[in-house]
Amino acid sequence: MPIRLFGLFLVLPALAVIALLFVVPLTSSVIGAFAVGSGYGLGNFIKAFELYTSDIVFTVVIVSLSTTIIGFLSIAIGGYLVLGENPRAVALLRWLYRWPLFIPFIVVGQILRTFLARNGLMNNVLIGVGVITPMQAMSFLDWRGIVIAFVWKQTPFVAMLVAGAMASVDRSTIEAARNLGASRLRILIGIVVPQVATTLMVGLVLSFVTMMSVLSVPLMINAQSPTMITADIAFRINAYGDYGVANALGLISLVASACVGWFYLRQSMRKRS
Amino acid sequence: MSKNGFLGIEGITVGYGRTPVLNALDLSIRQGEFVALLGSSGCGKTTLLRAIAGFVKPSAGSIRVDGRDVSRLPPDKRGMALVFQSYALWPHMTVAQNIGYGPRLRGMARADIVRRVDELQELLGLAGLGQRKPAALSGGQRQRVALGRALAVDPAILLLDEPLSNLDARIRLKVRHDISALQKRLGITAVHVTHDREEAMVMADRIVIMNAGGIAQQGAPEEVFNRPSSPFVAAFMGAENMLTLPGALRNARIVIEAGSTNARAVLPLDGRLLQDGPFEIRFRAEGAELLDGHLPPAETTDALELFGHVEAASYPGGTWRHAVRVGDDILLVDAALPFAPGQPVRIRIPARNLFLFHSQADVTRPHTGSLHDGRKADVLETSEA
Numbered sequence A: 001m002p003i004r005l006f007g008l009f010l011v012l013p014a015l016a017v018i019a020l021l022f023v024v025p026l027t028s029s030v031i032g033a034f035a036v037g038s039g040y041g042l043g044n045f046i047k048a049f050e051l052y053t054s055d056i057v058f059t060v061v062i063v064s065l066s067t068t069i070i071g072f073l074s075i076a077i078g079g080y081l082v083l084g085e086n087p088r089a090v091a092l093l094r095w096l097y098r099w100p101l102f103i104p105f106i107v108v109g110q111i112l113r114t115f116l117a118r119n120g121l122m123n124n125v126l127i128g129v130g131v132i133t134p135m136q137a138m139s140f141l142d143w144r145g146i147v148i149a150f151v152w153k154q155t156p157f158v159a160m161l162v163a164g165a166m167a168s169v170d171r172s173t174i175e176a177a178r179n180l181g182a183s184r185l186r187i188l189i190g191i192v193v194p195q196v197a198t199t200l201m202v203g204l205v206l207s208f209v210t211m212m213s214v215l216s217v218p219l220m221i222n223a224q225s226p227t228m229i230t231a232d233i234a235f236r237i238n239a240y241g242d243y244g245v246a247n248a249l250g251l252i253s254l255v256a257s258a259c260v261g262w263f264y265l266r267q268s269m270r271k272r273s
Numbered sequence B: 001m002s003k004n005g006f007l008g009i010e011g012i013t014v015g016y017g018r019t020p021v022l023n024a025l026d027l028s029i030r031q032g033e034f035v036a037l038l039g040s041s042g043c044g045k046t047t048l049l050r051a052i053a054g055f056v057k058p059s060a061g062s063i064r065v066d067g068r069d070v071s072r073l074p075p076d077k078r079g080m081a082l083v084f085q086s087y088a089l090w091p092h093m094t095v096a097q098n099i100g101y102g103p104r105l106r107g108m109a110r111a112d113i114v115r116r117v118d119e120l121q122e123l124l125g126l127a128g129l130g131q132r133k134p135a136a137l138s139g140g141q142r143q144r145v146a147l148g149r150a151l152a153v154d155p156a157i158l159l160l161d162e163p164l165s166n167l168d169a170r171i172r173l174k175v176r177h178d179i180s181a182l183q184k185r186l187g188i189t190a191v192h193v194t195h196d197r198e199e200a201m202v203m204a205d206r207i208v209i210m211n212a213g214g215i216a217q218q219g220a221p222e223e224v225f226n227r228p229s230s231p232f233v234a235a236f237m238g239a240e241n242m243l244t245l246p247g248a249l250r251n252a253r254i255v256i257e258a259g260s261t262n263a264r265a266v267l268p269l270d271g272r273l274l275q276d277g278p279f280e281i282r283f284r285a286e287g288a289e290l291l292d293g294h295l296p297p298a299e300t301t302d303a304l305e306l307f308g309h310v311e312a313a314s315y316p317g318g319t320w321r322h323a324v325r326v327g328d329d330i331l332l333v334d335a336a337l338p339f340a341p342g343q344p345v346r347i348r349i350p351a352r353n354l355f356l357f358h359s360q361a362d363v364t365r366p367h368t369g370s371l372h373d374g375r376k377a378d379v380l381e382t383s384e385a
Helices: A003-034 A043-083 A087-096 A105-116 A121-129 A143-167 A171-179 A184-212 A216-221 A229-240 A243-272 B045-053 B095-105 B110-123 B139-151 B169-186 B197-203 B221-226 B231-236
Strands: B007-016 B019-029 B034-038 B060-065 B080-083 B157-161 B189-194 B206-211 B214-219 B241-250 B253-256 B265-268 B277-283 B289-292 B303-317 B319-326 B329-335 B344-350 B355-358
Touching (some): A003 A243, A105 A121, A105 A143, A171 B080, A184 A243, B019 B060, B019 B214, B045 B157, B045 B189, B095 B139, B139 B169, B169 B197, B197 B221, B206 B221, B206 B231, B214 B231, B241 B329, B265 B303
Parallel strands (some): B034 B206, B157 B189
Antiparallel strands (some): B007 B019, B206 B214, B241 B277, B303 B319
């Protein structure tokens, strides 16, 4: 067998896995999104936008808001790990912040459901301490609950990437700024974050895409309308067997994710030039 | 040293964990003086510089600038600026932004910052490079940007942490000169850390040779070069040739009796402390003469003569360098013309090039990082310089 064919033969299993498990389903979903009755058209998209425009906006807004908050919290955590001067607090934070990484989304949904409900742990504690009266207690099980769940679950992931990148920033660039009189906050914003911007962006884009695809959290925390696109996709398939609209909704979330990816690529290209 | 220096360091002690790095070190530096801290790696010179800058907290001692105790002040309140070994330029900022960062932090008006940055770029030969990022600069240019960034805040004291070690050899020679010329021109006080002897000699007004967390010797370059106070300093300053010979004092003169490898020598004591006993003798390859060895040995009064034969000769440039076997020792000696291997020779070392120390060969052994531990040896050299 010629050596080139042999090489191809070696990568064949991997290629087959990618083709069968990824390319084929994706292609059939994309085609399915345009399949209406006997032919092809935009019918599924028209229906999807008629029924779910508010959910699409809701999803993009919620995920964008969560991504923004995750960004700030990751910078804060990474920044404290690198610039913190209390070694015990730094060690404690380093040990603590990664825990949510090991908890699945569905469990996060369940934990927060019992925590954020009107008669949940949070309100009970606040009432017990006397901060609010039982009359003021309200449920956070709406968009706020989803944002809290996403932030709680995804911050450690981005923070881990960012903290790693910050730790590998040339320490003397931080000392040089301190030598000239920069405060720690100023060093974080002006010296450290710009040097880890690429890593931060990668973490946020990955987080954004992950959050776009989470089904369990919106189902657990916010089953009312408006809800997230994933819940709608599940509903279309489970309740109606309507794969056309489900595929259209899937393609819409893919486009939303792709926009973020494109934005990131454009930024990194511009920086390089 | 006097306590009224511009930069006064008194009893500074620093340890990393349980490992002591600096041990009750005193140093006083005059205003406008260029001091080089010279030593091999691990001697504590960088730690001392970082303690002066405020990045290392000493466990004891004080640092004073112009009479003011700055020991407890943060790095930016000490009136000092540090140039880092790696330059530590901010890669996301342009040259102008790097240089202008300090003035901007100090709240200087925008127009004044621009003027200051232009001025420094002009001074450092960086004109026209203001909009470049550090990645688009050569090593020498980066080094000058780092210098400009430090000078932009008008520091009273400039601290330099091996700023030339990342430059290639040819540029280094020029930058050496540039930095010391600039320092003289600005009249700024400078403390320069280096492990390069020649760099320290060329740049500094005073050299402080450090060893094992303390000062081994300090003085003007020619003083430490010609009058090393210990075998360690002599070896560090290039006197690597070493042999041990018995000697004695007679009428304020040093007498080394004739032996199997040397002629009798009577040398001037030159007012130095001396005891009878074995001497550790050190000299530089270029401080000795190589002569034909066929003449009969005769007593000398102004030089020490050793006998041996040439083992090898090489040409490093300028002069021929010979490895000469003298008894059990191999000594390196320079000569204008080559001697053939196997040829018997005399090594003649003039008294002024001869460093003699009371030998403690049985007590002090070479330790890590330096060739010979000489801190305890008495000052016994016969230099006339």
